[in-house]
Amino acid sequence: MTEFSSRVERISISGIREVFEAASEDAINLGLGQPDFPTPEHARQAAVDAIESGKADGYTGNKGIEPLREAIADKHQRDQGIDVDPADVIATSGASEALHIALEAHVDAGQEVIIPDPGFVSYDALTKLADGEPVPVDLREDLTVDPAAVEKAITDDTAAFIVNSPANPTGAVASEQDIKEFARIADEHDVLCVSDEVYEYTVFEGDHHSPIEYADSDNVVVVNSCSKLYSMTGWRLGWVTGSTERTERMLRVHQYAQACASAPAQYAAEAALTGPQEIVEEMTDSFKRRRDILLDGLADHGIDCPTPHGAFYAMPKVPEGFVDECIDRGVIVVPGEAFGEGGEGMARISYATDEETLREAIEIMGEAAAAARSA
Numbered sequence: 001m002t003e004f005s006s007r008v009e010r011i012s013i014s015g016i017r018e019v020f021e022a023a024s025e026d027a028i029n030l031g032l033g034q035p036d037f038p039t040p041e042h043a044r045q046a047a048v049d050a051i052e053s054g055k056a057d058g059y060t061g062n063k064g065i066e067p068l069r070e071a072i073a074d075k076h077q078r079d080q081g082i083d084v085d086p087a088d089v090i091a092t093s094g095a096s097e098a099l100h101i102a103l104e105a106h107v108d109a110g111q112e113v114i115i116p117d118p119g120f121v122s123y124d125a126l127t128k129l130a131d132g133e134p135v136p137v138d139l140r141e142d143l144t145v146d147p148a149a150v151e152k153a154i155t156d157d158t159a160a161f162i163v164n165s166p167a168n169p170t171g172a173v174a175s176e177q178d179i180k181e182f183a184r185i186a187d188e189h190d191v192l193c194v195s196d197e198v199y200e201y202t203v204f205e206g207d208h209h210s211p212i213e214y215a216d217s218d219n220v221v222v223v224n225s226c227s228k229l230y231s232m233t234g235w236r237l238g239w240v241t242g243s244t245e246r247t248e249r250m251l252r253v254h255q256y257a258q259a260c261a262s263a264p265a266q267y268a269a270e271a272a273l274t275g276p277q278e279i280v281e282e283m284t285d286s287f288k289r290r291r292d293i294l295l296d297g298l299a300d301h302g303i304d305c306p307t308p309h310g311a312f313y314a315m316p317k318v319p320e321g322f323v324d325e326c327i328d329r330g331v332i333v334v335p336g337e338a339f340g341e342g343g344e345g346m347a348r349i350s351y352a353t354d355e356e357t358l359r360e361a362i363e364i365m366g367e368a369a370a371a372a373r374s375a
């Protein structure tokens with residue numbers, strides 16, 4: 001019999017994929033985790049230019065090209081007021097790889113990683129691939145993570161805790177007070193905080209904050225990516241930044257697993273970060289309008305949903321059988337339990353779709369909820 005590593009046997013293909021496969025081809029897909037905007041033209045053009053000139057033909061340095069890492073450092077200064085040395089940035093194949101190398105570099109076999117539940121599917125899987133133990137923490141009623149719950153979950157075996165604001169799958173945005181608490185916990189317990197900020201630019205009320213702004217120690221590592229910031233999911237370009245010592249360890253993993261991020265994508269990302277930023281406001285305004293349409297529609301159909309303040313997801317409480325009733329009627333949503341046990345009784349709705357389609361989907365979800373309730 002073929003033998004596989006016990007680490008890989010602990011994980012399976014994401015539950016989200018199963019939902020897509022069950023749905024018909026012409027279904028309205030509210031299951032996708034990507035913005036429905038084109039990549040900015042100047043970013044595309046920068047990649048085309050790099051390809052045509054031949055400068056994207058070879059490997060880049062392991063950490064990525066210098067101008068990109070400078071652009072990332074400038075971004076951190078511009079948005080968060082923090083000094084990042086471009087030498088402490090690694091350009092990665094999306095935030096996905098950034099999370100992977102962060103956990104590989106910091107988690108020993110059997111060590112614990114505290115993750116939100118429900119939370120982004122990779123936190124659990126990447127912890128297991130690092131041979132660690134995911135420790136899920138329940139969310140508050142408003143779907144934010146309570147720093148006190150994280151602090152309570154810390155043991156001698158804790159290697160890291162993951163903060164994700166704005167969050168997938170909930171759309172919840174942590175308050176500045178909570179972010180300060182996460183920084184304090186990282187400092188006081190001398191435990192690593194991995195801050196996944198891929199939805200940083202999609203905040204509707206209040207501001208985005210990062211634990212790295214407040215931490216006094218080097219116990220925060222920030223993961224980010226062009227995927228959701230600039231609608232560039234297909235380009236696979238993200239980054240991770242932390243102290244020199246931490247970056248050097250993460251680079252060891254990146255060097256052997258990846259060599260370097262895709263060169264054309266690096267040039268596109270540099271252009272996205274340094275070029276006109278209008279797309280950011282345009283996308284955020286548009287998502288906010290759609291969030292409001294969705295929340296009003298759900299309320300009209302008696303579906304209770306905490307108000308998401310960011311990203312492009314909502315996570316209402318739904319009656320049993322709701323997801324199947326939706327799929328039968330041609331609307332794809334993702335069952336909450338795909339994001340952890342804490343997601344039971346909820347569904348994730350991605351509203352990265354045009355307003356007309358969203359309105360149509362809301363009517364169908366209303367019918368699905370009624371059918372599920374009377375079943």
Ligand SMILES: Cc1ncc(COP(=O)(O)O)c(C=O)c1O
Pocket residue numbers: 033093094095096097120164167168196198224225226227228233237238
């Ligand atoms: C919270 C979160 N982190 C990371 C990622 C991965 O993003 P990337 O496309 O940059 O790998 C996603 C993608 O859905 C996400 O939702």
